[in-house]
Amino acid sequence: MKKIKTAKGRKISSIKWIERQLTDPYVMKAKKEGYRSRAAYKLIEIDEKAKILKKGQVVVDLGAAPGGWCQVAAAKGCKVVAIDLLEMDEITGVTFFQMDFMDDDAPDVLIGALEGEKADLVISDMAHNTVGHRNTDHTKIMLLVEAGYDFAIEVLKPHGAFVAKVFQGGTETELLSRMKKDFKSVKHIKPPSSRKESPETYVVATGFRKTSG
Numbered sequence: 195m196k197k198i199k200t201a202k203g204r205k206i207s208s209i210k211w212i213e214r215q216l217t218d219p220y221v222m223k224a225k226k227e228g229y230r231s232r233a234a235y236k237l238i239e240i241d242e243k244a245k246i247l248k249k250g251q252v253v254v255d256l257g258a259a260p261g262g263w264c265q266v267a268a269a270k271g272c273k274v275v276a277i278d279l280l281e282m283d284e285i286t287g288v289t290f291f292q293m294d295f296m297d298d299d300a301p302d303v304l305i306g307a308l309e310g311e312k313a314d315l316v317i318s319d320m321a322h323n324t325v326g327h328r329n330t331d332h333t334k335i336m337l338l339v340e341a342g343y344d345f346a347i348e349v350l351k352p353h354g355a356f357v358a359k360v361f362q363g364g365t366e367t368e369l370l371s372r373m374k375k376d377f378k379s380v381k382h383i384k385p386p387s388s389r390k391e392s393p394e395t396y397v398v399a400t401g402f403r404k405t406s407g
C-alpha cells in the first residue's frame with residue numbers, strides 16, 4: 195500500500211493536490227480506463243458537445259504530456275503530431291517532440307512532421323504553472339493561446355477546428371474577434387471534468403474559413 199508522507203514540510207497546495215487526487219472520481223476513472231491523465235475526459239467531453247474528432251483526421255496537440263488527449267485522438271483513429279516541454283511515453287499513432295512550443299523552430303518542426311498535409315484540428319491544453327496572480331496568469335496563458343492560434347491558422351485545412359485552454363474571463367476581445375472572422379463558430383466550453391474551482395475554460399472554434407496559401 196502506498197504511504198503518504200506526513201503533512202510536515204509540504205506546501206498546503208501540494209497537500210490539497212494529493213487529497214484531491216485520492217478522492218477525484220475522474221482520477222479513478224482514468225486509472226481504470228487506462229488514460230494517462232484525467233485531462234483525457236476534458237477532450238472527450240468537449241468532443242461530445244462540439245463533435246470535433248473524426249477517424250482519419252490529422253491532429254496537432256500542443257502541450258500534450260502526459261498524453262491523455264493524444265490517447266483520445268489516437269483511439270479515434272486520428273494521426274497525431276504532438277509537442278510538450280516534458281517527456282512523454284510513446285503512443286501508437288502519435289509523433290511526439292519534446293520541445294518548447296514558443297521556440298522559433300517549433301512550428302516548422304511540427305509542420306515538417308505533417309509531411310505536406312494540413313491539419314483538421316489543432317488542440318492546445320498548454321498551460322504554465324500558475325502563480326496565483328490573476329492578471330499575470332491571464333497574460334501568460336494568452337501568449338500561449340495566441341501562439342497556438344497563429345500556428346493553427348497556418349496549418350489548418352478549410353473547415354478545420356481549433357481548441358485551446360484559456361482562463362476565465364475567456365479569450366481576449368482582440369483574439370476573439372479574429373477567431374470570429376476566421377471560423378464559422380466560436381464558443382467557450384467548460385467541460386464537466388474541469389474542476390469548478392479552476393479558472394480554466396476552453397475556446398472551441400470550428401469551421402475554419404480560409405487556407406494560408
Ligand SMILES: C[S@@+](CC[C@H](N)C(=O)[O-])C[C@H]1O[C@@H](n2cnc3c(N)ncnc32)[C@H](O)[C@@H]1O
Pocket residue numbers: 230231233234256257258259260261262263264277278279280293294295296319320321322
Ligand atoms: C494540462 S497539461 C496537458 C495535459 C494533456 N492535455 C493530457 O491530456 O495529458 C499542460 C502541458 O502544457 C505543457 N506546456 C506548457 N507550456 C509549454 C510550452 N511552451 N511548450 C510546450 N509545452 C508546454 C506543460 O509541460 C504540460 O505538460
